[in-house]
Amino acid sequence: MPCDNCGADDPVVKLTRIENDEMRTLHLCRSCAAEKGVEGEAEYDGGPLAEFLAKMGGGFEPSSEKAEGAPSASGSVGCEFCGLTLRQFRDSGRLGCPHCWTAFESHLRGLLRRLQGSHQHAGKVYLSPDPTTPQRRKRLEGLKRKLERAIELEDFERAADLRDQIRELEPTNS
Helix, strand or coil: CCCCCCCCCCCCEEEEEEECCEEEEEEECHHHHHHCCCCCCCCCCCHHHHHHHHHHCCCCCCHHHCCCCCCCHHHHCECCCCCCEHHHHHHHCCCCCCCHHHHCHHHHHHHHHHHHCCCCCCCCCCCCCCCCHHHHHHHHHHHHHHHHHHHHCCCHHHHHHHHHHHHHHCCCCC
16 A cells, blocks of 8 residues: 555555544654654554543553562453563553453542543443353244244143243343
């Protein structure tokens, strides 16, 4: 892919601009990026959230204030699903997966209270991760098909057994 500005060289910088509610993305080579005042070698610093986390403390202190080899209680906390550690979250300002909300709950409560004025998340609400939900749904569909077939064949004993199995698997509304 060539540079969007000059057409030469391979782009090394992806610049996204939002002007008049329109997002425009440019892929720029080193020289065009330098002309526009963008440094291509800069590393991602975690953005405003990581900076805020570092300034707020409470388990999110900047890593420069700690000795590199020193054990940290906050560094030992981690998500069992994606492996993200509290230190990595603190440095990047990003969670790795939906399970991180549970893994870092005690740390996120204080952070959310400072950010939003409440310890409850005010954004989009996700369902609790349940890895068995798709399996349960698939089993329910299969049982319902078998139930219909048993009724067609007038095998009412089998239909009653299938009905009971379906009731056990279906979520209760009460």
